[in-house]
Amino acid sequence: MAGRCSTCKKSESEVPGGLKRCAKCKIATYCSVECQKAVWKVHKKVCGKTEHCATFAHPVSKNLEFHVPNPFTRLDNMTYLHERPKQDVFKLLIDSFRMRQDDQYKYGGDISANSIYDGSSSSVSGFRKFLKEASTKEKLLPTWWTTEKQKECEQYAMKEDNWSNVKSAVEKQDVIDHYGDAKMPMQLRMFSDCVCGIAPWAADGKGMRQMMMMMENGEGGDGVMSMMSL
Structure with missing residues (x-):
């Protein structure tokens, strides 16, 4: 899936093994544990609110740099x-x-x-x-x-x-x-x-x-x- 690390902005092709998604919200993507930890204090404030993002309300599209919820x-x-x-x-x-x-x-x-x-x-x-x-x-x-x-x-x-x-x-x-x-x-x-x-x-x-x-x-x-x- 095309995308970038939510922290350092590395692209998918720059990361051996590909980017990993936040296990809870499935929206934020990271190239490493270090990048995930670096923004966790900020991300955790919204992560719980978007936990249902893999449902109808928040399908994550490929080939777009940034996910925007509730498109309709x-x-x-x-x-x-x-x-x-x-x-x-x-x-x-x-x-x-x-x-x-x-x-x-x-x-x-x-x-x-x-x-x-x-x-x-x-x-x-x-x-x-x-x-x-x-x-x-x-x-x-x-x-x-x-x-x-x-x-x-x-x-x-x-x-x-x-x-x-x-x-x-x-x-x-x-x-x-x-x-x-x-x-x-x-x-x-x-x-x-x-x-x-x-x-x-x-x-x-x-x-x-x-x-x-x-x-x-x-x-x-x-x-x-x-x-x-x-």
């Missing part, structure tokens, strides 16, 4: 991208856009102009518009977002070495496999709905989002299938 609650209050590292924000923006383009093509028969779906070399034109639209939504983007950061995000999206790029298409199963989270496609779709105002299939996802929020908080939620089965 954050989607509802427009803070989904907040408190995340820059590269995580870039990845989620790109993959949210890619999921939307694929949904528009698959479910609406919409072949976006100047995109990989009409034979263009990339979908950067549409992605640029997506980012500009996102910037018009109050609070949706992190407070550090600027026009320069948008350009940087576009440049990141054009690098084929990055899994998250606008030169290749992505489908639901690709997203699940990459992030290791069966609910990540739903998160990305709901975020793109926040940007564009409505789902590609012209449905209001508010009811579904509220149901997922209830499940994050350990309440009800039976029969949550519609978007997860698409």
